[in-house]
Amino acid sequence: MTRQHAPAVRVSGLRKAFGDTAAVAGLDLRVQPGEIFGLVGPDGAGKTTVFRLLLGLLRPDAGEVSLAGFDVGKQPQQARARTGYVAQQFTLFGALSVAENMQFVQRVRSLEPATARQRTDELLRLTGLQRFHSRLARDLSGGMKRKLVLACALLHRPPLLLLDEPTTGVDPVSRREFWRMLYELSAEGVTLIVSTPYLDEAERCGRLGFMAGGRLLALDTPTGLLGHMPDALVQIRTPARLEARRRLQARSDVRRVETVGDALRVAYDPGADLEDSRELGRWLAAQGIPVEAVEPQTPTLRDVFSALSDRGDPA
Amino acid sequence: MNASGLVVEAEALTRRFGDFTAVDGVDLHVERGAVFGFLGPSGSGKTTVIRMLCGLLRPTGGTGRVAGFDIGREAERVRENIGYMSQKFSLYADLTVRENLEFYGGVYGLERERLAERIEEVLHRLELESRSHRLTAELPLGWKQRVALGAALLHQPPILFLDEPTSGVDPASQRLFWELLDDLTAGGTTIFITTHTMDEAERCGRVGVMYGGRLIANDTPERLRGSFAGVLYHAEAEPLLVALEVARSLPGVEDAVMCGSALHVTAVREEPERLRSGLEAGGLRVREVRRIAPTLEDVFVQLILRSAAGLIEAGREEVAE
Numbered sequence: 001m002t003r004q005h006a007p008a009v010r011v012s013g014l015r016k017a018f019g020d021t022a023a024v025a026g027l028d029l030r031v032q033p034g035e036i037f038g039l040v041g042p043d044g045a046g047k048t049t050v051f052r053l054l055l056g057l058l059r060p061d062a063g064e065v066s067l068a069g070f071d072v073g074k075q076p077q078q079a080r081a082r083t084g085y086v087a088q089q090f091t092l093f094g095a096l097s098v099a100e101n102m103q104f105v106q107r108v109r110s111l112e113p114a115t116a117r118q119r120t121d122e123l124l125r126l127t128g129l130q131r132f133h134s135r136l137a138r139d140l141s142g143g144m145k146r147k148l149v150l151a152c153a154l155l156h157r158p159p160l161l162l163l164d165e166p167t168t169g170v171d172p173v174s175r176r177e178f179w180r181m182l183y184e185l186s187a188e189g190v191t192l193i194v195s196t197p198y199l200d201e202a203e204r205c206g207r208l209g210f211m212a213g214g215r216l217l218a219l220d221t222p223t224g225l226l227g228h229m230p231d232a233l234v235q236i237r238t239p240a241r242l243e244a245r246r247r248l249q250a251r252s253d254v255r256r257v258e259t260v261g262d263a264l265r266v267a268y269d270p271g272a273d274l275e276d277s278r279e280l281g282r283w284l285a286a287q288g289i290p291v292e293a294v295e296p297q298t299p300t301l302r303d304v305f306s307a308l309s310d311r312g313d314p315a
Numbered sequence: 316m317n318a319s320g321l322v323v324e325a326e327a328l329t330r331r332f333g334d335f336t337a338v339d340g341v342d343l344h345v346e347r348g349a350v351f352g353f354l355g356p357s358g359s360g361k362t363t364v365i366r367m368l369c370g371l372l373r374p375t376g377g378t379g380r381v382a383g384f385d386i387g388r389e390a391e392r393v394r395e396n397i398g399y400m401s402q403k404f405s406l407y408a409d410l411t412v413r414e415n416l417e418f419y420g421g422v423y424g425l426e427r428e429r430l431a432e433r434i435e436e437v438l439h440r441l442e443l444e445s446r447s448h449r450l451t452a453e454l455p456l457g458w459k460q461r462v463a464l465g466a467a468l469l470h471q472p473p474i475l476f477l478d479e480p481t482s483g484v485d486p487a488s489q490r491l492f493w494e495l496l497d498d499l500t501a502g503g504t505t506i507f508i509t510t511h512t513m514d515e516a517e518r519c520g521r522v523g524v525m526y527g528g529r530l531i532a533n534d535t536p537e538r539l540r541g542s543f544a545g546v547l548y549h550a551e552a553e554p555l556l557v558a559l560e561v562a563r564s565l566p567g568v569e570d571a572v573m574c575g576s577a578l579h580v581t582a583v584r585e586e587p588e589r590l591r592s593g594l595e596a597g598g599l600r601v602r603e604v605r606r607i608a609p610t611l612e613d614v615f616v617q618l619i620l621r622s623a624a625g626l627i628e629a630g631r632e633e634v635a636e
Contacts, residue, residue, distance in 0.1 A: 043485035169482045171356035171511050172612045183573040187556040197485040206576045242501040259497045
C-alpha cells in the first residue's frame with residue numbers, strides 16, 4: 001500500500017496493561033482519511049489509553065499503531081508531524097493574546113514563519129476568531145477558548161486530528177458552531193478522531209467505536225448502532241415512581257430503570273418470559289401501584305450506550 | 316414555603332450593573348418537589364439569577380421569594396434554607412469524605428448530635444459509607460460529585476441549587492446522580508439545576524431558557540419540543556457538503572446543519588418532495604429524506620438564534636460572543 005492511500009489510522013492487536021489491569025485488551029481499528037470517528041464509552045473504558053498510544057506517549061505491550069502510514073513506534077517523528085491534538089483542558093497561555101498563542105505554537109513546531117502567518121489567517125477565519133486576535137486568551141469565553149485550541153492544533157496542517165471531549169461544558173449553539181468547523185475540516189480530507197463519553201458529541205460522528213473494559217464492543221454508524229441494542233424498552237407512567245422503580249429493579253429480567261420526566265424508562269431482557277411489552281405495567285398494577293400509561297419504546301443512542309456500558313462492566 | 320406550594324416565586328426580577336442589564340424582568344415559579352432545568356449560553360444572565368435566588372446578590376428591580384423568604388429583605392434566611400452545589404465542587408482534597416461533611420455541617424450551623432446523625436444518613440443515602448475514610452483527592456470525579464451533593468444536603472434544605480453538577484462526569488455516574496435526585500424530589504425536595512447537556516434537560520419536569528437577560532422559554536421538555544417552528548428533515552445526499560450549500564439556498568428552508576453523515580434541514584412547511592427535488596436539481600444523489608422529531612437541542616438553538624436575530628434587529632446588542 002502506498003502512503004497516500006494508507007488508512008489514516010491503523011491499529012492492530014493493540015494491548016496495554018497497567019499492573020494487572022488491561023487498559024487496552026486487543027484493539028483492531030482502521031479509520032479512513034476524512035472520516036470523523038468517535039471513540040466512545042464510559043470513563044475507564046480505555047479511551048484515554050488509546051489516545052496516549054496513538055500520540056506515542058505510551059509504548060504498547062503488544063500490537064502496532066500507524067498514522068498516515070507511519071509506524072508510531074518506529075517512525076515517531078514522522079507520525080507526530082502528521083498529528084494534531086486538542087486536549088480537553090485549556091492548554092494555552094491565558095496571559096498571551098490569540099495571535100501570540102498561535103505564534104508560540106509556530107515556534108514550538110518550528111514552522112516556516114511566512115507559511116505559518118498565512119495559515120494563521122486561514123484558521124482565524126475558519127474559527128471566527130479574527131476580531132479577537134489581540135484579546136488575551138484568558139478573557140475569551142469557553143467556546144472561543146476551544147476554538148483557539150483547535151486553531152493551534154491545526155497550524156502545522158496535520159492530516160489527522162485527535163480531539164478529547166472537544167465540546168464538553170459548551171452550550172448547544174457554540175457546540176453546533178464548533179462541529180460545523182470539524183465537518184469543514186473533514187470535507188478537506190482531515191481525519192478526526194473524537195474521544196467522548198457524551199451522546200451530544202457521539203451522534204455527530206460518522207462512525208462510532210464503542211469501548212468498554214479495554215475492548216471494542218461495537219463498531220458502526222450512529223444509526224447502525226441502534227441495531228446493537230440488546231434490551232427491550234418500555235416507558236411506564238406512574239405517580240408512584242419511586243416505589244415502582246424499586247419493585248422493577250428487584251426483578252431479575254429488568255436490566256435498567258431510569259426516570260425521564262414523570263415516567264420510568266425500563267430496559268428488560270427481550271428473552272424474558274413476558275406475555276407482551278405491557279406485561280410489566282400490568283404486573284405493577286396488580287400490586288396496587290397506579291399505572292397511567294405503558295408505551296413500548298424504540299431505542300435511542302443513549303439507550304444503546306447505557307446497555308453497552310452495563311455489558312462492559314465486569315461487575 | 317407558602318400555601319400555593321411554590322418554592323421559587325420571582326416577579327419581574329431585574330438586576331442592573333451600571334448601564335448593563337444582566338437580568339431583565341424575569342418571572343419564575345417553581346413548585347415543591349419539581350426539577351427545574353435552567354438553560355442558556357454563557358453571558359445569558361443565568362448565573363446572576365441564581366445568585367439572586369440564593370440570597371447572594373440583591374435585585375435592583377422586581378421581587379423574589381425562595382423557600383418562603385424574601386430574597387432582598389431576608390437574604391440570610393434564604394441562604395439558611397437552600398443547598399448549593401457548583402460545578403467546581405468546593406471540597407477539601409486533603410480531608411476525608413467524612414471530614415468534609417463535618418466541615419460543611421459546621422458551616423451550616425448544625426449542632427453536634429444532629430450533625431453526627433445527618434452525616435450517617437447522608438453517607439447511607441448516597442452509598443458513601445464504604446468510602447467515608449478515603450481522602451477526597453483520591454476519589455473519582457463521580458464520587459466527589461456525590462460528596463458535594465451530600466454536603467449540600469446536610470441541613471435538609473427544601474431546595475437545592477445545582478450549577479452544572481455533572482459537567483465532566485461520565486454518563487454512568489450521571490445516571491446514578493439523577494437517581495439520587497429522583498429520590499430527593501419524591502421526598503419533596505425541589506431541584507433547580509443548570510446544564511448544557513440536553514440529555515439532562517430532557518429529564519427535568521420543566522425547562523427555562525435564558526438569553527440576553529430574559530427568560531425566553533419556560534415549559535415542559537415535551538411542549539418545548541412541540542413548539543419547534545417548522546418541520547425538521549433528516550436528509551442523506553452525496554456529496555454532503557455540497558448538499559449543505561444547496562439545501563441552505565432552497566426557498567422555504569430556514570436552516571441546514573450537518574449531523575454525522577446526514578443533514579438536518581429545517582423547512583417552513585412539510586413538503587419533503589420539494590426538498591428532495593430541490594437537492595436533486597442541484598446535481599446531488601439523494602439517498603433519503605425523512606421527517607424527524609426535533610430534539611430539545613434543535614429547539615434550544617432555534618430559540619437562541621431567533622432571539623439573537625431579534626436583538627440585532629432591535630439594535631440592542633451583538634450575538635453572544
